[in-house]
Amino acid sequence: xxxxxxxxxxxxxxxxxxxxxxxxxxxxxVSDLSVEGTFPFGAFLFARFISxxxxxxxxxxxxxxxxxxxxxxxxxxxxxxxxRPLLAGILTMTILYSVNLKINGKSNIPLFxxxxxxxxxxxxxxxxxxxxxxxxxxxxxLKTETGxxxxxxxxxxxLVKSLGENSTKYKLIGLMIANxxxxxxxxxxxxxxxxxxxxxxxxIIVVALASxxxxxxxxxxxxxxxxxxxxxxxxIIYKIIGGIAIDLGLNPNDLRAINAIIVxxxxxxxxxxxxxxxxxxxxxxxxx
Amino acid sequence: xxxxxxxxxxxxxAAVLMTGCSVGKSVSADDENKFEIGIIxxxxxPALDDARRGFEDGLKELGVDVEISYQNAQGDLPATxxxxxKFVKDEVDLxxxxxxxxxxSAKQATSEIPVxxxxxxxxxxxxxxxxxxxxxxxxxxxxDLSPMDRQLQLFKDLDPNTKKIGIIFNxxxxxxxxxxxxxxxxxxxxxxxxxxxxxxxxNDIPQxxxxxxxxxxGIYTITDNMxxxxxxxxxxxxxxxxxxxxxxxxxxxxxxxLMTDGISYYELGKQTARMAKEILVDGKSPSDIPSEKAINTxxxxxxxxxxxxxxxxxxxxxxxxxxxx
Numbered sequence: 001x002x003x004x005x006x007x008x009x010x011x012x013x014x015x016x017x018x019x020x021x022x023x024x025x026x027x028x029x030v031s032d033l034s035v036e037g038t039f040p041f042g043a044f045l046f047a048r049f050i051s052x053x054x055x056x057x058x059x060x061x062x063x064x065x066x067x068x069x070x071x072x073x074x075x076x077x078x079x080x081x082x083x084r085p086l087l088a089g090i091l092t093m094t095i096l097y098s099v100n101l102k103i104n105g106k107s108n109i110p111l112f113x114x115x116x117x118x119x120x121x122x123x124x125x126x127x128x129x130x131x132x133x134x135x136x137x138x139x140x141x142l143k144t145e146t147g148x149x150x151x152x153x154x155x156x157x158x159l160v161k162s163l164g165e166n167s168t169k170y171k172l173i174g175l176m177i178a179n180x181x182x183x184x185x186x187x188x189x190x191x192x193x194x195x196x197x198x199x200x201x202x203x204i205i206v207v208a209l210a211s212x213x214x215x216x217x218x219x220x221x222x223x224x225x226x227x228x229x230x231x232x233x234x235x236i237i238y239k240i241i242g243g244i245a246i247d248l249g250l251n252p253n254d255l256r257a258i259n260a261i262i263v264x265x266x267x268x269x270x271x272x273x274x275x276x277x278x279x280x281x282x283x284x285x286x287x288x
Numbered sequence: 289x290x291x292x293x294x295x296x297x298x299x300x301x302a303a304v305l306m307t308g309c310s311v312g313k314s315v316s317a318d319d320e321n322k323f324e325i326g327i328i329x330x331x332x333x334p335a336l337d338d339a340r341r342g343f344e345d346g347l348k349e350l351g352v353d354v355e356i357s358y359q360n361a362q363g364d365l366p367a368t369x370x371x372x373x374k375f376v377k378d379e380v381d382l383x384x385x386x387x388x389x390x391x392x393s394a395k396q397a398t399s400e401i402p403v404x405x406x407x408x409x410x411x412x413x414x415x416x417x418x419x420x421x422x423x424x425x426x427x428x429x430x431x432d433l434s435p436m437d438r439q440l441q442l443f444k445d446l447d448p449n450t451k452k453i454g455i456i457f458n459x460x461x462x463x464x465x466x467x468x469x470x471x472x473x474x475x476x477x478x479x480x481x482x483x484x485x486x487x488x489x490x491n492d493i494p495q496x497x498x499x500x501x502x503x504x505x506g507i508y509t510i511t512d513n514m515x516x517x518x519x520x521x522x523x524x525x526x527x528x529x530x531x532x533x534x535x536x537x538x539x540x541x542x543x544x545x546l547m548t549d550g551i552s553y554y555e556l557g558k559q560t561a562r563m564a565k566e567i568l569v570d571g572k573s574p575s576d577i578p579s580e581k582a583i584n585t586x587x588x589x590x591x592x593x594x595x596x597x598x599x600x601x602x603x604x605x606x607x608x609x610x611x612x613x
Contacts, residue, residue, distance in 0.1 A: 003370070003373060003374055003377050006369070006370055006373040007370070010366055010369070010370070097488060101459060106462055106465065107459065107460050107461065107462045107465065108388065108389070108392075108414065108462035110392060110413075110414055110415035110416075112395065112396070112415050113415065189366070192369070193365065193366070193368075193369050193392075193393060193396055194392060194393070194395065194396030195389070195392045195393075195396070195414075195415075197365060197389055198459075198460045199363065199365060199389075199460055200365055202363065202364070202365075203364065239366075242366075242367070242370065243370055246359065246367065246370050246371055246374055247374055249357065249359075255360070255361075255362055255364075255367065256362050256364070
């Protein structure tokens with residue numbers, strides 16, 4: 001049971017990462033690879049603030065606020081300097097690596113002696129509350145005019161421009177919020193694992209994308225399941241699967257491969273299921 | 289289609305229940321004397337593997353009856369947390385954590401189960417222990433900080449004209465930063481100067497090497513996980529440029545570095561096994577066991593490299609040194 005709770009907790013932390021990735025990857029259709037740098041960026045920022053005496057809640061919020069700067073950087077690179085978004089994200093990630101080392105001067109910062117946001121109660125409960133708050137705020141934002149224009153920018157940029165709106169402005173807002181969320185997730189992870197390390201961001205993009213894709217396979221047809229909910233469920237399922245793999249005591253060398261295989265199985269199911277659905281529909285028309 | 293998704297869901301729930309309900313492998317009555325140890329290793333590479341093997345062999349030699357559960361996090365930090373939590377759930381008698389991040393995760397996961405670490409260069413700044421002499425908690429272990437002064441001295445013993453020493457290190461590893469700074473502190477006293485190159489990716493090593501081979505008289509390889517993975521390349525380039533190489537640990541020498549007067553991770557593992565016996569069998573508390581640096585160091589050299597660099601084996605330096613296989 002404890003292992004299930006651990007997986008759930010990690011799933012909740014990564015669900016915020018997934019929601020951030022949702023904005024860039026799914027809604028805006030921009031591949032922002034800077035997450036590998038922004039995730040630890042949030043963690044290092046948190047470490048800096050908590051070490052100078054700021055309380056954990058404020059430090060975590062500040063990590064979100066400064067994290068949005070990463071989005072600002074990436075957007076500036078691809079709008080002002082006309083660098084392709086994919087490369088812009090990679091460049092931001094690379095710059096953040098050095099920035100992260102500079103923030104505290106070290107690549108590994110233990111947090112054992114500082115307070116954390118989880119001190120005031122059950123970690124699981126606190127994470128549930130945080131995730132719900134983030135989800136509700138994000139859902140509300142996407143229903144505002146700005147939110148709708150953001151979604152529209154991702155769907156049909158030409159349409160947005162024809163309305164006389166600056167599509168770049170919405171990309172900027174989207175990327176800033178997304179990176180802020182990724183940084184927030186990093187700060188929460190740091191407090192959860194008890195230390196900050198420069199390697200925290202490695203392979204994090206796999207976790208984010210896998211969460212989104214897994215979330216998509218759940219009841220594909222239903223429209224009431226919002227994409228933010230899907231991202232959360234996807235992240236939790238992904239982490240639970242990882243937890244099962246570890247708990248089964250499988251050969252440690254195969255751990256990563258097994259995680260990847262599980263993701264492949266889900267994606268394959270996703271594709272097979274949608275094909276089956278189309279086939280059923282076609283049969284009906286042909287027989288008529 | 290609905291049936292298919294139901295089956296998958298059921299399968300998932302079943303798997304979760306199965307693992308959730310496998311409540312801590314309860315030790316049965318006749319296993320009472322067997323101790324359960326959970327080993328968490330950060331990543332795969334020779335030094336960490338040696339630390340693990342040394343620990344397991346050491347326990348065997350000391351006659352401690354153990355059942356070992358070994359998990360490797362493959363460098364994935366969240367996995368270190370999951371593995372640590374798993375060991376806590378399984379109610380193991382001791383956790384053996386190899387490398388700093390693994391030990392930090394273990395410390396975060398439990399303040400009751402004894403945790404022994406190894407292959408951690410600076411346990412104090414990693415906040416694993418309050419101090420080496422009085423760890424003050426449930427965590428203690430062995431540090432792999434090598435006798436750098438003895439090793440740097442070897443450069444001068446082999447060639448008194450050596451002045452500049454090159455060091456390549458991984459900026460992502462806190463232990464490496466510690467060692468580079470230590471080297472820079474010791475070097476002037478030995479009449480040496482350190483030229484350091486920091487890299488963040490293993491693919492940068494060839495360029496980093498090329499940038500220093502013309503500037504230095506020798507290369508010193510610190511105990512850095514990334515350098516350890518590419519040690520063959522380092523020694524090859526050094527030989528091509530006729531540079532003396534000295535290593536921080538003996539697994540580098542097996543892969544081609546000329547020599548070291550240093551620690552053996554295998555022996556360090558055995559040293560940690562002794563601490564494990566004190567905790568499990570003698571009932572000592574980790575806070576009463578001071579953390580240790582490597583007790584034994586040994587001089588080993590690589591004969592092939594020696595010949596390639598055309599160094600005189602009759603040099604005094606090799607008197608008490610052993611050839612490495």
